[in-house]
Amino acid sequence: MRVDVVSIFPEYLAPLELSLIGKARGLGILELQVHDLRTWTNDVHRTVDDTPYGGGPGMVMRPEPWGRALDQVATPESTLIVPTPAGEPFTQRVAHELADLPHLIFAPGRYEGIDQRVLDHAATRMNVREVSLGDYVLFGGEVAVLVIVEAITRLLPGVLGNADSLVEESHTGGLLEAPMYTKPAVWREQPVPEILRSGDHGRIARWRRAQAVLRTAERRPDLLAAADLDKRDLDVLNE
Numbered sequence: 001m002r003v004d005v006v007s008i009f010p011e012y013l014a015p016l017e018l019s020l021i022g023k024a025r026g027l028g029i030l031e032l033q034v035h036d037l038r039t040w041t042n043d044v045h046r047t048v049d050d051t052p053y054g055g056g057p058g059m060v061m062r063p064e065p066w067g068r069a070l071d072q073v074a075t076p077e078s079t080l081i082v083p084t085p086a087g088e089p090f091t092q093r094v095a096h097e098l099a100d101l102p103h104l105i106f107a108p109g110r111y112e113g114i115d116q117r118v119l120d121h122a123a124t125r126m127n128v129r130e131v132s133l134g135d136y137v138l139f140g141g142e143v144a145v146l147v148i149v150e151a152i153t154r155l156l157p158g159v160l161g162n163a164d165s166l167v168e169e170s171h172t173g174g175l176l177e178a179p180m181y182t183k184p185a186v187w188r189e190q191p192v193p194e195i196l197r198s199g200d201h202g203r204i205a206r207w208r209r210a211q212a213v214l215r216t217a218e219r220r221p222d223l224l225a226a227a228d229l230d231k232r233d234l235d236v237l238n239e
């Protein structure tokens, strides 16, 4: 997978060099390049924003630099990802969809956002997806790019040493993950649930599933409707 990020704060994306994302890049699983939007300005002040038509507070990002940037970076197999408070919710399902694509271009805006014509023109030549991290407002889209790139990179084959990690984690199969424990067996007079030390893998799997169902029902009942619950799960909920 190739990822290009165009931002007026390229240094904000430095964490993408670290840890597993850095490993994925080192293994050639992920190609990533960050670009400074001001590269595509053509005035002495390297202007990227202007006042909004129709009035209102703040500034809007001008279309010309973005248009020139996308002219250079985009290919016929690109998908443009635009973080915005007005976007579709970014979920694990969306992460899986994006992880299957060959080339993502991220356009994290600042100010009050990017001139809509940039997205509309891009949509004439590539897929465009406007996504939101959640129902709160950030200063700009760079934080969202960090989150989205990490969520996608974890899903790329070869990045997580143990692919089983993806099977049991939260939001896989639509449920939150069960509580996790490690040594010591007792910590501050709190024991690890006995079943997890029983060695009975079938009972352990059933206990974890039950915990996941109960935790999801308690914290995220909205997820239950879409979860693939079986009769045992329903019995757990009705206990």
Ligand SMILES: N#Cc1c(-c2ccc3ccn(Cc4cccnc4)c3c2)n[nH]c1N
Pocket: 083, 084, 085, 087, 108, 109, 110, 111, 112, 113, 114, 131, 132, 133, 134, 135, 136, 137, 138, 139, 140, 141, 142, 144
């Ligand atoms: N993804 C995502 C987001 C953003 C977000 C993403 C990009 C930009 C570009 C500018 N702003 C500030 C801004 C302020 C007010 C109105 N519109 C935009 C952004 C906020 N906020 N919250 C999310 N979940």
